[in-house]
Amino acid sequence: MTSSKDFWQAAALVKDLKRRPARVEFGGEPVVLFKSASGISALADRCPHRLMELSKGKVVRGEIECPYHGWRFDGGGRCTAIPGHMGDVPGYRIPGLKTFVKDGVVFLSKGDPAGEPYLHPMEGRKTVVRLVRSSTNSTLIDAAENILDATHTHFTHKGLLRGLSSKRHRVRVDITGGPGWVEAVYTGEDRQHGLISRLLEAGRVRTVGRYRFPGVAELEYWGENGLALATTFHLRQAADGLVEGIGCLIGPNEGLLDRVKSWMFQPMFRIALEQDRRVLKSSLENAARFPDARPLIGPLDYLRRDIEAIEKGELPGAAQSPRTAYIEL
Template identity: 30%
Template sequence: MDDTRSDSTPDYRLGVGGLMLREAWYYALPASGLARARTLHKTLLGEPVLVGRDASGKVFALRDTCPHRGTLLSKGKFDGREVECPYHGWRFATDGRCTAMPSQTGAQRPQPGDIRADVFPATEHQGNIWIYMGAKRATLPPVPSVPVLGDQQQMHVSMIFDCNIDLAVIGLMDPAHGAFVHKSSLWRNEASIHEKHKAFSPLPENEGLGWRMDRHTASSNSRAYRIFLGGAPETEISYRLPSVRIEHARTPRYNYVGLTACTPITADRTEVHHVMYWDVPMLSLLKPVVRRLTAGFLDQDRRAVMSMVEGLAFNPQTMLVQDADTQTRWYYRLKREALAAQAEGRAPQNPIAPVTLSWRS
């Protein structure tokens, strides 16, 4: 079937809806949210994760349940080198080795050398902390990277959406809701809707499974861009499984990069992170305003998705139209492919071919 044309098959009913993809990097928190010699708890994909930063500044992650009786290790002490369980004082190095079991006599089993806490690969990159959720420990895929300005993170805003990761991802990527959900004099409104044609191509293999909206001059109704970047910018947007969208807008003088990443907390709760990078002096002066606008914008998306969640609870017949819903269709198609490739132990094949999509927004 031609990938870009629609039928009314609701792809998200084909067995992947709401599943949380594993073997992938997930956004955990901004690097600035974790001081040296500190740990904190995150639930990612329904799993308990202790995220920590050791005394030397290095980030690490352990399963946050003590191998002894399951107590949250993040409730215990951390001296910058070892985590101590608050219940019986077992101690764990940041690589998961158990180093002390105070209750055990020398003759008893197990001894610390017999015990290990599970470790999750964790890394700090461009101001963000990412955790790898999966069984693989060697040859991990590259962490998502923003194209420029990677050392100039300016702002992080996050929000919890009470829905599965799919509804959060497609709710944010949907190209046709702007005039209705984000109606505003600063942004866009129904009167500004016009026909658009955008060229898309698959992401290069080394960037993961996804697609790119090729570089183009931003739409005439993206008024916020023109105000802040001082002219009509060129933008490029990429989307990569499981849930990372990167937008790069640039004028001859300025750059703006937005990274949006959805991380499942559980199967029906998702944390949406939006990280911004820019080199626009005016935006830096207006940070409190930008923060408020961004949080408001994200909340509009959240409320729109919540209304959909309420409707979907009645199990309605739904449809995907051409071409405004093509990216939604691609998302499910790629997710199915990623799951099939994992199940069959092969490399995934990107089914997307270069194409121009048209819609009105």
């Protein structure tokens, strides 16, 4: 398992693909997404004629039309029209990617993925799901680690995810893993005092932070009655120094209150994302000023090495030797 080729990766939101095509960076190349007759289609974003960007064209009756000479292509990438040409259209084709739409999220794959894409941990239950798209100047590993890192919340998100007081509580952390994943389970955490926790939680029993190959970082907040709230981020290194992400904010949907809570949570979720974007961008830019400096892996950076191993296609250390640590959070 060294390549993400045979995995589904979240690339766009259906709601962003109305009438116009969209360009996304995927696997190091631009891809055009558009609503074709067969659903949402993904093709290499280059007209075979003069390599024009097809995403600058338009969608006509489920086909994409190049803005330069008007050649058209169907959802499978087959050339269907060459305006002005009399006779049969030669069998020109643009390579395409596999697509799968799940709950408003467009997943792509360059290979042959087995089964459906994974979206979030509450699939199959009655849930309220809010989707956000974000891009961050960072690396995949830094962005994933940031989402799963409990120790930045006191500072980066002071008042929002954590209280304003500096009182900390001793928490147990169990780190386990397997092929392609690692997780940290935090127990003994007293109820957190940030605004979000106040709004959403009754007693919290445990928090789980998990990373899954190739770019899923998720947090789960477990209460006495099971999984109370989760956030799942689907991350991709879209270009050098740029991470594209699709975040799902998921809660149970047992009534109006749940819907109201999720509606109230969304703007705060966006604020937290913005706070993270700022620190990630700043540290990436500053790192470029010190090209010889390497980031230090501190005693509380529980998942960093494991995430790096997973991204290299190796078994994370936590799979062979699960560990337990204590931290003041």
